[in-house]
Amino acid sequence: MRPNRSCSAPIAALLLPLLFACDPKVKVDRAEGIAVFEELASDGTAKLVDTTTLDFGPVLLCARSERKVVLRNDGRGSFRVDAALENDGYDASFRYQFEPMTLEVGDRVELVFFFEPSGAPGDRASKLTLRIFDANIEQLVIDLKGRAVDGGCLVEPQEALDFGHVALGTTFTRQVRITNSSDLPWTAKIAGITSELDPESFLLAGFEPGEITVPEHGEIVVPIEFRPAHLGEHSAFLHLPAPAICEPHILTLSGRGVDSVLECEPKVLATDPNTGAERWVWRLDFGFVNPGSKSVLPVVCTNLGNTDITLTGFELQQPPGKGDPFALETRETSLVAAAGGGTVELPLSFEPRLLGLQLGALHLLTDDAKTPQAKVELVGTGGGPDIEVLPPRLDLGRVAVDTTKAKAITIANVGTDISGTTEDNLRLVERRDGEWVEKHAELITDWPEELSLGEGLIGYLPQGIPAGASVDLKVFFSPTSPGRKSAVLRIYSNDPDEPTVRVEVVASAEVMPPCDYEVVPSQIPFGVVEPGQYSTIPFFVHNKAADPLDECIVATLGFSRGTPAAFSLPEGEITEAVIKGGEVLEVPVRFSPRADGQYTGAVEFYVSSPSAPMGQVALSGTSLKGCLLIAPNELDFGPVEVDCNARERVFTIYNVCPSNITLTSIETQQGLST
Known part of the structure; x- marks a missing residue:
């Protein structure tokens, strides 16, 4: 029919x-x-x-x-x-x-x-x-x-035949099919394979070139074998002069020679200790991990070949005397990497008990002819960075609209120092493709024009944060409208078990009358204070408004970064204080040095003033064993009625040294009267 x-x-x-x-x-x-x-x-x-x-x-x-x-x-x-x-x-x-x-x-x-x-x-x-x-x-x-x-000729594949990745020393065979879909037999000719660069890499496998008869509604299979002669690309051409019923074909043949069709990452170029030659080895480096912490990283194996590869026989080699720090984080006893780029993941962990470098290995078996046995080197060092971020939740409190308030997040390295290296420092980075890449902190918010980060980290060095040290990251809130605002701060680091830290940031913007204030004094020179002694001098924040309802908010009052511990706030840092119109906030500051030297610092605080929201009082003092003894070192005049004078108070200056001392002046420190 x-x-x-x-x-x-x-x-x-x-x-x-x-x-x-x-x-x-x-x-x-x-x-x-x-x-x-x-x-x-x-x-x-x-x-x-x-x-x-x-x-x-x-x-x-x-x-x-x-x-x-x-x-x-x-x-x-x-x-x-x-x-x-x-x-x-x-x-x-x-x-x-x-x-x-x-x-x-x-x-x-x-x-x-x-x-x-x-x-x-x-x-x-x-x-x-x-x-x-x-x-x-x-x-x-x-x-x-x-x-x-009626009917015809079909050559499959029609244009190119790719053999994929084939390991050196092995072969892989693929087929070309010539199909006759017509009602009559016809003759085709296989002219052979030609290649200028790789003449012996592609061969007809058990098939003699020449004329062949393709029966009606039948096919002829031409097997071609690829045997790579070198690493990299190979190419050749199969010539198929066709009969009249078909179009002539020149089929492109391609393939890639590789050391092994099973490739695992990460890998490094290492020197063979026996031959001195360089070679690629599979090596998983966990870096620095503190004792008691755990880092989990994967080994990813890819099958570049043309047949499935089964991985099995997993066996860990532990460093002697180190308490078995390496572990395989899967219960699978065998994994199959599919042909043509299939991958499998082997999750491994490093949980050190001791400090120092620790070496191990993962041994495995495969059914790949070129790599029947394989090894992944495992490297880890006990000790290193451990991030701590304070506060874990940042509340910027009440902030007046059209003002700016800043508050610092402290990023500390509470890890273990390994002497002789800075590689164990805490660095603000992110791992990409097995490499550490610098990564700045990110503030995720629906109010990017109001909530922002400072341009840099205060105290951060290129080599990172050593153990026991810290840096500050300032968060700024500049509200333009009232309401509750929030953000999420993400901090990235090389901490092995906590690579990303999230900090919730919240703030409340309010419409307030602009604060008209003054700070008296704007700087406090404590003069000379002997080691072991102390001097306390207050400064005052005065709300100059006449109406008590015109309030000023003073908040986040504390020392600037780098202020020596010789300065302190006897009544503690102020989270938030409200000063009614005409009233004064007194803030005592104490200078209590423990050693001789020059000391400088500053007290910083926020004020609900659009024109001057950032207040500051400079601090200075000197500690020196001197010859003068002043007693008492404080004079309290007590309560005094208006338009009356206080009773005199006397202080005495003693010279405790054998030589005379000349006093050139005695001055009264500036204060504030209300």
Whole structure:
């Protein structure tokens, strides 16, 4: 029974103009166009004709083949193509789409034709005439030819055969299939494999080149073997001069030679202690991990080959006398890496009990011919960075709209120091592709214009934060509207068990009257205070408003970073205080040095003042064993009635040294009266 000859396929022919634009400013004399077809000769040169032939060759019934013809204007004037005239009995298997067009000087247009035979097999032919105006000729002729074939030839793969990754010293075989779907046998020819760079890498496996007969509705299998001769890319070509029923084929063959098709990461380039040669080894370095902490990292193995690889026989080698710090974090006894890039993950952990460098290994078995046994080196060091972020939740409190309040987050390294290296320092980084990359802290918020981070870390050095040290990161809140605002601060580090720390940040913005205040004194010089003694001097924040309801908020009052511990606040830091109009906030500051030297610092605080929201009082003092003894070192005048004078108070200055001392001046420290 013969197959149905009818086919239904939509007309999909296209007209693809490739019109080169002409400069409209250029004026030329009116002249006729020259209408020609462009044909390419076998040597690649262009041939200009007024009659051309599009031969589609053999095409399967109900299939489609495409051909193009280029129409050019080589004259000095434009011409118009206004019609495509079909000959009597035009075969509808030749399809196209035509629209009238004008070709300017130098224009080229691609006309696209399709041959979609249906019905009975056999030769087909038609003619199409293009009618031309304003040109050297009145028409151009296109002869259309093709042959409808019942059934046909299929070569699989059609263009390229890739063998993928193959290990040196091994082979991999793939097949080319030549299928005859026609009703008659035909003869094909296998010409052989050619390659200039890799002549012996691709071979016909047990197959003699030459002519072969492909039976009707049958196939021939051509096995090809790839044996890489070197690392890297290999290429060759399989020549298949085809019979008339098929299109000729030149099949590209490609493959890559590798040391092993099983690749595991991370890996490092190491020197062989026996030969001195460099080679890649699989090595998982956990870095620094504090005793009592645990770091989990994966080994990722990829199968680059063409067959599945099974990994099994996992066995850990522990460092002697170190308490078995390495562990395999899976109960799977075997894992399969699929062919063609499949991966498996082996999670391993390092939980040191002791300080110092610790070496181990993971041994495993595979069914890969090139790598039947494999080893992953394990490296870790007990000790190193341990991040601590304080406060764990940052509350900026009440902040007046149109002011700015800052508060510091302290990032400390509470880990263990390993002497002789700075690699154990806490660094603000993130691991990417096995490498540490600098990573700044991020503030995630819906109010990015109001909540922000300071430009840098106060006290941070390029080598990181040593054990026992800390840095400050300031968070700024500059509200423009009232309401509750929040954010999440993310801090990234090389802490092995806490690489990302999250801190919740909250604040409350309020509309308040602008605070008009003064700080008296703006600096406190404590003078000379002997080691072991102390001096306490207050400063005052005065709300200058006359209305008690015009309140000032003073908050986050404490010492600036770097202020020596010799300075202290006897009544503690102030989280928030409200000063009514006309009132004063007294803040005593104490200087109690323990050793000789010069001391400087500052008290910082927030005030709900749009013009001066950041208040500061500078501190200075000297500690020196001197010859003067002053007693008492404080004078309290007690309560005194208005318009009355206090009783005199006396202090005595003693010279406890054997030589005379001259006093040049005695001054009263500035204070505040209200």
